Amino acid sequence: MTDLFLKYFRSKQQEVQFEKIYDSQCPFCSMQCKMQLIEQTIVTKKKYRAVGKDNPTSEGRLCIKGMNAHQHSFNHDRIKYPLLKVNGEFVRISWKQALDHIKENFTRIQAEDGLNALAVYGSASITNEEAYLLGKFARVALKTKYIDYNGRLCMSAAASAASQTFGMDRGLTNTLKEIPFSRVIILAGTNIAECQPTIMPYFEKAKENGSYIIVIDPRETATAKIADLHLKVKPGTDAALANGILKVIIEENFIDETFIQERAVGFAEVKDYVSSLNLEEIAEITGISSELIRTAAIKFGQEETGMIFTARGVEQQTNGTATVRNFLNILIATGKIGKASCGFGAITGQGNGQGAREHGQKADQLPGYRSIENEEHRAYIASVWGINPEDLPRKGVSAYEMIEKIDKGEITGMFLMCSNPIVSSPNANFVERALKKLKFLVAVDMFISETARLADLILPTSSYLEDEGTMTNLEGRVTLREASRPCPGEVKHDWQIICEIADALGKGKYFSYSSAEDIFNELRVASRGGIADYYGITYDRLRKERGILWPCPHPDHKGTKMLFETAFAHPDGKAKMAVVKNDPVVSKEKPSNEFPLYLTTGRVMSHYLTGVQTRKSASLAARNVESYMEIHPETALKYNIKDHALVEIESRRGKIVVRSRWSEKIRKDTIFVPIHWADSQNVNLLISDELDPACKMPGFKVSAVRIKPLLPTS
Structure with a gap:
């Protein structure tokens, strides 16, 4: 038997004529798992296999998305040449024609409607170099104040809350490696088992070590199983729940008085407010019994170490910033921050959700997490860019507000990079109608997405296997994504596209880079002295050290594993606690006789964001072919909804049709629909355009809806 096996093995080896290995990182979630794609040429056919590569964050693990990510890169629908819309159809043109077309239309629009008539819509999936360059492109090449990005719909509430409370925003205040040694952990609105599966072993190890894990979620997700x-919790009531937990912690004297006195301000006001609350009323608001609230509070309060993690479940609400701040109040009151195995983690969603918001894509920011309204910050960045500070535009508006300005005719042209706002934005019917009003829309993408279908011109961009650059993962760890696979057809990297357009517009001297590393070296200088200081990080160091946690202010600095050990980032060194009222999220989104159910949204393991890439992967698409509605069986029977039947879901904004899926793991007053599908299954057609006043985050997680079977049932 052994001889037969060896003979078979040798014959198979001989069939492999050639093998190539491409180093990269998974293009999807914020874990940014290191990986290799092995390409084997067997006779005339190619076979591909993805394997994890050891690294400090995911330790060589890959999830189902990472293992199949290459499939979308090789999909036959991928755009390989510039496409111009002619008489409603896309036709291939040359890059020169494309650049000439952009120059003509951008120049015409700004001559007719003003500099700010052009807008730039960016992405949290592009590299740090490209995010930095996109911000520079908007402000130097186009001289427009209107730039924002799709990360506004993902991380803005947590970022605002951390900045307001701590004085700075980095995804984790410490590292993932401390999780297994934390005695109590709160996971608020985060389904990491499906959204970031390779992080789960850290929490499983914590569980093995005796950690007490509290999950806050309307659904019993795969994460909740641990x-x-x-x-x-009842959707939209997380802030009230945090108040209940904090009330018990204070009443049971689990606070760290020394920490509060030395390291925080605002505690007295918070204490006065939560002390005035009635725990039974909080139980009524949240749907969580007072006994369970007390259990959670005592467990978190009595342990020496503890960590709190939040994600979209609590952040994608119209009071998301305040809600996260309230969970941070709990950390500060108990002194569980700036210490080993203590701290806060905002579980970043998109692959570069952290880095993409640090270097200039946000409407009010300049590189290094500087403020575009701060005169000193403006002067410094202007000096790096070689322009006059007065030539820098002032702050613009958030991503959704840019859509509103398109609808009003204030913005008439848009440059859209690697984003799909028709599917990802709330009130999606309105978004589509608004984008159709543009005089000229340029989309940079790998595929003709639902938004790119509306474009006048589509430019083909490179994939994660082809585009080298740095990414900053959920820890705040800057990593170098190697990428050596040649671009297919006439595909270009995002940074090359930006530079070539800038050159066509007569601004080439500001964008004369020959590589991603050239751009990074300028980014290092631009970030120097800022909150997100990358100056000490180089490509050589990243290759040797496999990632460095910012801030890293000089080349000999090892990176910062733990924030706030001795002081917070506010000028006085203290954290700012804030009173968060038990007000409802949005009164009109509370269930009523007309719209009696809560709708909440989220992800599934096999898909990513709007599904443009994962739905082009046969292996991933096959796991979840269509969207669905998760509903409790008792609720389904009440509305005459059979299991696996087509259902119409309607809100005040629109309606969709999905298939029902009975589950006893969800609240009886709530239904769940994932976010990855478009057109008639686009759940964001149902979502309100109400925004968080602090960060402009839409309230994706709380909508009032009604349901009915699509077909009459007997």
Whole structure:
């Protein structure tokens, strides 16, 4: 038997004529798992296999998305040449024709409607170099104040809350490696088992070590299965729940008085407010019994170490910033921050959700997390860019507000990079109608997405296997994504596209780079002295050290593993606690006789964001072919909804049709629909355009809806 096996093995080896290995990182979630794609040429056919590569964050693990990511890169629908819309159809043109077309239309629009008539819509999936360059492109090449990005719909609430509370925003205040040694962990609105599966072993190890895990979620998700306590909260009431937990912590004297006195301000006001609250009323608001609230509070308060993690479940609400701030109040009151195995983690969604918001894509920011309204910050960045500070535009508006300005005719042209706002934005019917009003829309993408279908011109961009650059993962760890696979057809990298357009517009001297590393070296200088200081990070160091946590202010600095050990980032060194009222999220989104159910949204493991890439992967698409509605069986029977039947879901904004899926793991007053599908299954057609006043985050997680079977049932 052994001889037969060896003979078979040798014959198979001989069939492999050639093998190539491409180093890269998974293009999807914020774990940014290191990986290799192995390409084998067997006779005339190619076979591909993805394997994880050891690294400090995911330790060589890959999830199902990473293992199949290459499939979308090789999909036959991929755009390989510039496409111009002629008589409603896309036709291939040359790059020169494309650049000439952009120059003509951008120049005409700004002559007719003003400099700010052009807008730039960016992405949290592009590299740091490209995010930095896109901000520079908007402000130097186009001289427009209107730039924002799709990360506004993902991380803005957590970022605002951390900045307001701590004085700075980095995804984790410490590292993932401390999780297994934390004695109590709160996971608020985060389904990491499906959204970031390769992070789960850290929490499983914590569980093995005796950590007490509290999950806050309206659904019993795969993540909730590891919980010692699952608080199945009513959608939109997380801030009230945090107040209840904090009330018990204070009453049971689990606060760290020394820490509060030395390291925080605002505690007295918070204490006065939560002390005035009635725990039974909080139980009524949240749907969580007072006994369970007390259990959670005592467990978190009594342990020496503890960590709190938040994600979209609590952040994508119209009071998301305030809600996250309230969970941070709990950390500060108990002194569980700036210490080993203590701290806060905002579980970043998109691959470069952290880095993309640090270097200039946000409407009010300049590189290094500087403020575009701060005169000193403006002067410094202007000196790096070689322009006059007065030539820098002032702050613009958030991503959704840019859409509103398009609808009003204030913005008439847009440069869209690697984003799909028709599917990702709330009130999606309105977004599509608004974008159709543009005089000229340029989309940079790998595929003709639902938004790119509306474009006048589509430019083909490179994939994660082809585009080298740095990414900053959920820890705040800057990593170098190697990428050596040649671009197919006439595909160009995002940074090359930006530079060539700038050159066509007569601004080439500001964009004369020959590589991603050239751009990074300028980014290092631009970030120097800022909150997000990358100056000490180089490509050589990243290759040797496999990632460096910012801030890293000089080349000999090892990076910052733990924030706030001795002081917070506010000028006085203290954290700012804030009173968060038990007000409802949005009164009109509370269930009523007309719209009696809560709708909440989220992800599934096999898909990513709007599904433009994962739905082009046969292996991933096959796992979830269509969208669905998760509903409790008792609720389904009440509305005459059979299991696996087509259902119409309607809100005040629109309606969609999906297939029902009975589950006892969800609240009876709530239904769940994932976000990855478009057109008639686009759940964001149902979502309100109400925005968080602090960060302009839409309230994706709380909508009032009604349901009915699509077909009459007997």
